[in-house]
Amino acid sequence: MGGGGGGAAWRTLGKKWLHSTRALTHTRIPPNSLLSLDLPDVWIPNTNYTSTANTNCRFIPSSRIHDVKSGIAWEICRMKNAIGKLPGLAVLLVGKRRDSQTFIRIKIKACNEVGIASFIAELPEDCTEDEIINVISSYNENPSVHGIIVQLPLPQHLDQEKIVNAVSLEKDVDGFHPTNIGNLAMRGREPLFIPCAPMVCIELLLRSGVEIIGKKAAVIGRSQIAGLPTSLLLQRHNATVSTVHAFTKNPEQITSQADIVVTDVGVPNMVRGHWLKQGAVVVDMGTNLVKDPSCRQGYRVTGDVCFEEAIGVASAITPVPGGVGPVTISMLLSNTLDSAKRAYRFT
Amino acid sequence: MGGGGGGAAWRTLGKKWLHSTRALTHTRIPPNSLLSLDLPDVWIPNTNYTSTANTNCRFIPSSRIHDVKSGIAWEICRMKNAIGKLPGLAVLLVGKRRDSQTFIRIKIKACNEVGIASFIAELPEDCTEDEIINVISSYNENPSVHGIIVQLPLPQHLDQEKIVNAVSLEKDVDGFHPTNIGNLAMRGREPLFIPCAPMVCIELLLRSGVEIIGKKAAVIGRSQIAGLPTSLLLQRHNATVSTVHAFTKNPEQITSQADIVVTDVGVPNMVRGHWLKQGAVVVDMGTNLVKDPSCRQGYRVTGDVCFEEAIGVASAITPVPGGVGPVTISMLLSNTLDSAKRAYRFT
Known part of the structure; x- marks a missing residue:
């Protein structure tokens, strides 16, 4: 089931890894061995979900920051004139x-x-x-x-x-350069560029009046373009961040305690309704193509969150499509x- | 009470911060505003604790990696000869x-x-x-x-x-350069140097046979020399990491679910027995001087963890002094x- 269900794959890899680290009995471990083997994150998709209705969950659409582009155009015009x-x-x-x-x-x-x-x-x-x-x-x-x-x-x-x-x-x-990521991680420093998807995540939260400071946030996924820098950025905003990945046991136990849940997994419908706390705010960064013969192109775009279930629990959610992606x-x-x-x- | 008790200080700062971010109604938010104000982590120390006895908690002393120095000396000798x-x-x-x-x-x-x-x-x-x-x-x-x-x-x-x-x-x-920290954060990359205290933390865990992969880890504190890189390094080892800091509400709720608790706070006895899960492994990175007229120097060295309480709950703990520091x-x-x-x- 979901990330926890990725168990079979990672357990095998995990055993090899443990074996290799336990075998390190020499007197000086080269630093690289301290980094682990960077096992791949393998998620198992979920295809079985139920639909619920709720009118209390509000949507956070990309239009919340629709004015960014016009602001940029205006600034460029000013620069050209000056x-x-x-x-x-x-x-x-x-x-x-x-x-x-x-x-x-x-x-x-x-x-x-x-x-x-x-x-x-x-x-x-x-x-x-x-x-x-x-x-x-x-x-x-x-x-x-x-x-x-x-x-x-x-x-x-x-x-x-x-x-x-x-x-x-x-x-x-x-914003993918390691120096940028390092400066993002280190309080008191400023990266030259903040990666784009995490920037959208924070903008959407702030512009929707969602308090971040002191809140529990769970970031599901740790890709270098989205999950990792979003975790770092939420922490710069003084959220208490837990990072959930494919090696996390019972990921829903962590996510269901979070006030803010951000997903960056690439698996449609992985995050179920019961993964969420009542009233949580959900930012869905997933953009997944799911076969659907009823659609003109033969597929539809969906996020990582089981939207039909989530709106029965969350207080606010970014839709897919129409949420993080467009901005x-x-x-x-x-x-x-x-x-x-x-x-x-x-x- | 502990980190939660730092509330008064950060709540005031927090309000100012929220006010400033909510006031951002202009069309283009400069990226720096996305970084928050880097509010200081203010922890309130705890001075009231009780002592319990336990024989099941084993110590993880620095001697677990005492052979590092001799290994280095041997390598240097080999280099000089060659x-x-x-x-x-x-x-x-x-x-x-x-x-x-x-x-x-x-x-x-x-x-x-x-x-x-x-x-x-x-x-x-x-x-x-x-x-x-x-x-x-x-x-x-x-x-x-x-x-x-x-x-x-x-x-x-x-x-x-x-x-x-x-x-x-x-x-x-x-290992404090942002490029090093960025490379530490990014899976698939290798920093030139891993910061020293986090390296000790991982070494002590590995050499004590503590499994990290798939385990829940709570890192209390996020300093650039210890807490932050330790969080990143534990995550590179595929632990599910939650970072607790002075803005975390009810930090004990998070730490009491963790299999591995690492502290980097600088507040004596902040982490109480009830902050820990039965059988947790505790790495205490704190080195605090506490006045003690009964000691020759007039003070004694203590960690962030209330040792007397922790040994009644934890399965293993690094003592202070004698744990992380010496190596x-x-x-x-x-x-x-x-x-x-x-x-x-x-x-």
Whole structure:
């Protein structure tokens, strides 16, 4: 059942891991062994749920921050009038993945809407790491480019970490650079960029009047683009954060005590009604495609939360679609604008 | 009462904070506002506790990893014989704080014991940031120096973050650099150095046969040198981690569900017996001086955990003194040796 049901897979891996760590009887353990084996998070989807009705649960739609884009457009206009400069965003696509092409099209369109200059580099599926890094280096040095995105995932023969690391810290508008993540984790420090999905999560909570300080928050999932930085950001807001992952036993026991539940799992309907405390606020970051012949495209988009059950328990929830997703790109534009302002010392 | 009792202080701050965030009605919130105000963690100590007896609780003493130092000495000897080089550790002291002078003396003595060359720079209390950074830069460039420590705290007129940041990532043997912390947080990545106290915590658990994977862990406190990196490291070991801090309401409710409790608070006896689950494993990172006229020095060293109560509940506990503290410096030596091995490409 849910994360707990991922047990079979991780237990096998876990035993191997324990065996390996217990076997460490030499006098000096190299630091790397202290990091564990980074076992994969394997979640088992849930397909059996019931529907309930509730009129008390309010929706937190993306429209709660619909004004972000117009604010960005206005700022860019002001910048252009004052110093004659525009922010620039460069996007790098390797290969011909259709979903990646679609995401890039959406990003370029969003840039056009607010007045950000866009640059796009398309490289063939079989290109080398050096070729990609050369392109990134040229964007790093290009003063008209203030943000660089490497569209993920990359083809398997490429070292994703090495390539993402090549993006200069000052242009890492996705906020995935370890220095950014470190600065996000460390109170008293400020990352240059906050990753986009976590930024949306906090914005939606704050703009919906949800108190974060002192609240119990459970973040389900710990991906580097969403779950991990959201945990860190909620903690910077002085929530008491518990991070639930595929190795968590009885995840529903932890989530059902939380005032705020954030999901970043990628498994439709994993979070059931009984996983939630009465009156909890739920932010669903999942975007999952579920086959549905009744839909024109043959599938429908759904979140990680079993929406029909959750609205019977939660006090507020972000819907999928229409919640976190649509404004995530706005945050990317916002980060690009901030980067340009820093580069031009424009306030 | 304990962390919960810190309520009065943080509630006042909290209200101001909420007021400020709720007032954000403009169209674009600058990213920094998303980070909250980094309110100080204020804990209220507990002075009223009762003593119980238990014979089932075993101690996890630092001697569990007593062999680390001899392992380091052996490796350094092997390095010297093979390439004629020694690791070097540079320590920077600003001002005349007696406790800092003591800590530095202990570190230098430990270096001498294992064969690490030590360098010490003492600067006057009223020196400038530039003077300190010049010293750090010279150590950064010195190929005989593989680790640099800035002894904290620095005098108040100095920008601690700026100074600590000046230490080259490759020589940051304390592991406090944000890039190190980011790499520690991000699964699949490896920091160059793991901070010393968290490394001891994990080592003590592993060497005592305590399973971490899948276990619930509560880390009380979130300092950058201990609590924060310990939370990240436990999560890298696939524990389900909840971070408790001064803004946590009813911290004992969370800690009493945890299989592993780690404390990093700096408040004697804060963690009471009823904060713990029967059979929990407790790692006490606190080192607090409590006035005690019956002791020769006029004070005694105590941890964050009410030891007398905890041994009636826990299955294992690190004592204070004699637990985490004594081997923390060994980890610093280990990091310095690793750094030298990397620099000389010695394996």
